[in-house]
Amino acid sequence: MTTIDAGQVAALRDTVLPVGTKGMPLNSSTQSLAAFVDAKPSVVGGDLPMPAAVLRSREVGANIVAMQEYCDAHGALLAPHGKTTMAPQLFERQIEAGAWALTAATPAHLRLYRQFGIDRIIYANQLVEKGVISWLAGELADDERFDFYSLADSVDAVELLEAELARARCPRPVKILIEVGHADGRCGVRDNAAAQEVAAAVDAAQHLELVGVECFEGLLPGIGDDTSAVDDFLATVHDIATTLIESTSLRSASSILVTAGGSLWFDRVLAAFAQPGWPVPARIVLRSGCYVTQDGELYDQGSPLAGRRAGEALLRNALEVWSAVLSRPEPGLIITSMGRRDCSFDAGLPRPIRIVRRDGDIELLSDATTLKLSDQHAHVAVSPDADISVGDLICSTVSHPCTTLDKWKVLPVVDDSYRVVDAVVTFF
Numbered sequence: 001m002t003t004i005d006a007g008q009v010a011a012l013r014d015t016v017l018p019v020g021t022k023g024m025p026l027n028s029s030t031q032s033l034a035a036f037v038d039a040k041p042s043v044v045g046g047d048l049p050m051p052a053a054v055l056r057s058r059e060v061g062a063n064i065v066a067m068q069e070y071c072d073a074h075g076a077l078l079a080p081h082g083k084t085t086m087a088p089q090l091f092e093r094q095i096e097a098g099a100w101a102l103t104a105a106t107p108a109h110l111r112l113y114r115q116f117g118i119d120r121i122i123y124a125n126q127l128v129e130k131g132v133i134s135w136l137a138g139e140l141a142d143d144e145r146f147d148f149y150s151l152a153d154s155v156d157a158v159e160l161l162e163a164e165l166a167r168a169r170c171p172r173p174v175k176i177l178i179e180v181g182h183a184d185g186r187c188g189v190r191d192n193a194a195a196q197e198v199a200a201a202v203d204a205a206q207h208l209e210l211v212g213v214e215c216f217e218g219l220l221p222g223i224g225d226d227t228s229a230v231d232d233f234l235a236t237v238h239d240i241a242t243t244l245i246e247s248t249s250l251r252s253a254s255s256i257l258v259t260a261g262g263s264l265w266f267d268r269v270l271a272a273f274a275q276p277g278w279p280v281p282a283r284i285v286l287r288s289g290c291y292v293t294q295d296g297e298l299y300d301q302g303s304p305l306a307g308r309r310a311g312e313a314l315l316r317n318a319l320e321v322w323s324a325v326l327s328r329p330e331p332g333l334i335i336t337s338m339g340r341r342d343c344s345f346d347a348g349l350p351r352p353i354r355i356v357r358r359d360g361d362i363e364l365l366s367d368a369t370t371l372k373l374s375d376q377h378a379h380v381a382v383s384p385d386a387d388i389s390v391g392d393l394i395c396s397t398v399s400h401p402c403t404t405l406d407k408w409k410v411l412p413v414v415d416d417s418y419r420v421v422d423a424v425v426t427f428f
Contacts, residue, residue, distance in 0.1 A: 002101050002147075005117030009092045012425050013037075021409055022342075023052040033410070033423050043322060043418040044356045044393065050324040051338035053404060055413045057421055059318035060090070060292060066305060066314040067291040068097040074270050079103045079122050081261065081289030084402050087411070087424045088116045090292055101147070103261070103287040107132045112427050114139055120147040124214065124261060124287060126187060127151075127161050127174070137168035149257070151179040151214050153188050158201040158208065165207035176202045177214035177257060178244065180237045185219050195240045199248045210249050211257050212282075213241040217269065218262030222302075230265045234272035245279045259285035267304035293319040293405070296397020298347045319401050321350060323378060325392045331384035334368075336394050339376040342407055348399030349373065352380060356393040365394065 013034040017024050024031070025041060026049055041047030043054060071078040079101035080094050086109075091102060101120040104110050107129065113121055127133055127150045139146055152158050158176075165174060178195050181188020189195045195213075202210045215237045220229045241258055250256050256278070260269040266286050273284045290299050294306065296317045301307035305314040323338035343350050352368040367386060371379045378396075382388055398404045405411070406428040413422035 001098055002095055002118055002120035004088065004092050004095050006092065008116045009088050012089060015425050017410060023048055023408065023412065024410060025049070033425060036410075036412075037420060037423050039420075041412075041420050043412070043414055043420070044360065044362060045418075046393075048322075048412065050322055050393065051342045052322045053342065053408045053411055054320050054322065054418070055293065055411050055424060056318045056320065057413045057415055059294070059316045060413070061093075063291055063294060063315050063318060064090075064093050064097050067288065068094075068099070070305060070314070071286060072098065074274055075284070076270060076274060077101070077283060077285045079120075079259070079285050079287050080292070081105070081124070081287050082109060082113065084289035085292055085405055085424070086112070086427045087405075088112070088427070089422075089424045091116070091118070094292070100285065101149075103289070107135075110136070114146075119143065119145045121149070122177075122214075122259065122285070122287065123148065123150040124216070125151060126153065126157050126179075128157055130164050133161060133164035134168045136174070137165055137170035140174070141169075141171045147175075149175045149177055149211065151187070152176050152198055152202060152208075153179040153181065153194075155197055155201045158198060158205060162205040162207055170207050173205075173207050173209040175211045176208050177212045177259065178202075178210070178240075180213060180215045180240055182220065182233050182236075186216065188215065189240075192240050192243055195244060196247060199244050199250075203249045210244075211253070212250070212259070213237060213244065213256070214259045214261075216261040217265050220265075222265060227265065227268050230268050231272065234260070234268060238272055241282075242279060250280060253280055255281040255283050257285060258282045259287060261287035263288040263290040263299055264302045265304075267308075290401050291315050293317070293401045295319060295399055295401045296351050296353070297399035299401075300397075317397050319404060320353075320395050320397060321404065322393055322395050325388060325390050325394060326377070328388065328390060332381055333371075334380045334382055334388055334394075336378045336380060337376065338378050338396070339373045341375055342404075343373070343396070344398045344400045344403035345373050346400055346403050350378065350396035350398050352394050352396045354395035355388065356395070357387075358389065358391050368394075370396070 077100035081103040179188040323336035349370040
C-alpha cells in the first residue's frame with residue numbers, strides 16, 4: 001500500500017476560497033474551507049448559488065470500499081487513476097481503503113502527488129521531457145522509499161529517457177512497463193516484434209529496469225455482453241507479456257507487473273490476466289479512476305459493478321450538478337443555470353433526476369431531457385403540463401465524471417438531506 005502525508009491533506013481545511021469561487025456562498029469576501037463546512041449550508045435550502053456540483057457522502061464512501069473489496073477478492077492490486085478527481089482528500093480515503101499505488105498521467109499530476117507525499121506512482125504515460133526527467137531523478141535521489149513506474153513504447157523513447165537519466169545522475173533505475181496498444185488507439189506497441197525491440201532496449205539501459213506490461217482497454221468498443229474486441233486485445237497483451245517473460249530479463253524476475261486501466265472492462269481484465277499459468281508470478285494492477293464518483297449514464301450503465309452486474313449495483317452515482325430554472329420560454333422547455341462550463345458533455349448530456357420547488361419540497365423528476373448545452377445554460381425539454389416554475393432547483397446526473405469534476409475548484413460533500421458535511425478541493 002502506498003502512503004500519503006495526512007498532515008498536508010488536513011491542512012487543506014485551511015484553504016482560503018477566493019472571491020468568486022464557483023458554487024460557494026456570496027456572503028463573505030474570503031472564507032476558509034473549514035468555515036464553509038462548519039456553517040453546514042444546505043443545497044436545497046438555497047444557501048449555495050447555482051450552479052453547484054456536489055458529492056454525495058454516503059455513495060463516495062461506499063464506492064471506495066466496494067472497488068477495493070472487489071480487487072481484494074480477485075487477488076488484484078488497485079492503483080486508482082487520480083486524474084478523475086485530482087483531490088488529495090479523496091486520494092487519502094482511497095489509500096486508507098488499501099490502494100497499492102496511485103496512477104498519474106501528466107507531469108503536473110506527478111508534482112502534486114509528490115507534494116502530498118505519495119510514494120508509489122504508476123505514470124501511465126511516456127517520459128520524454130528533459131526537465132521532467134531531471135526532476136524525477138532528483139525525487140528518486142531524495143526519497144529512497146519512492147517507488148516509481150513509467151511506460152515505454154519505442155526504442156527512441158527508451159534511448160531518450162536513458163540519456164537524460166544518465167545526465168541527471170539518477171541513483172537508481174526507473175521501473176519500466178512495456179505499453180501495448182491497439183489499432184486506432186493511443187500510445188503503445190502494436191505487435192509482438194515491436195514489444196521485443198523496446199524490451200531489449202530497456203534491458204540494455206543502465207538506468208532502466210524492465211518490470212512488466214501495461215495496456216489501456218477503455219477505448220475499445222463493447223456493447224452489453226459483447227466484449228469480443230476487448231477480450232481479443234487483452235489476449236494479445238497476455239501473449240506479448242508471456243513472450244517477453246521468455247525472451248527478456250523478466251524470465252529471472254520474482255514476479256512481473258501486468259496492469260490495465262479502464263473503468264468499464266476491469267472484469268474482462270481480470271478474466272484475461274488473473275489466472276494461473278504465467279511463466280513468472282504476475283501481479284495484476286487495475287487503474288480505474290471513475291469508480292469513486294461513478295456517474296448517471298456511461299459508467300452507471302457499463303460498469304461491471306453497476307449496470308453490467310446481475311443484482312444490485314455496488315457502485316452508485318455520487319456526483320450531481322444542481323441548477324436553477326431561469327426561464328420557461330415555451331410550455332415544453334425550461335432553461336436552467338448550468339452549461340458547458342459546469343458539466344460534461346463529451347459522453348452524453350446531463351440527466352435531470354430531482355426537482356426542489358420553491359416551497360422546499362424535493363421530488364423525483366422523470367419527464368425531463370436535456371436537449372443541448374450553451375456555455376451557461378441547459379436547454380431542457382419537459383412535459384407541457386409539468387409542474388415546474390422559475391426559481392425551482394433541478395438536480396442532474398452527468399455522463400463521464402472526469403469532464404465535470406475538472407470544472408470545479410471546490411466540491412461540497414453532502415449528506416442525504418443535502419446539507420454540507422465536508423468539502424473537497426481539486427487541483428486541475
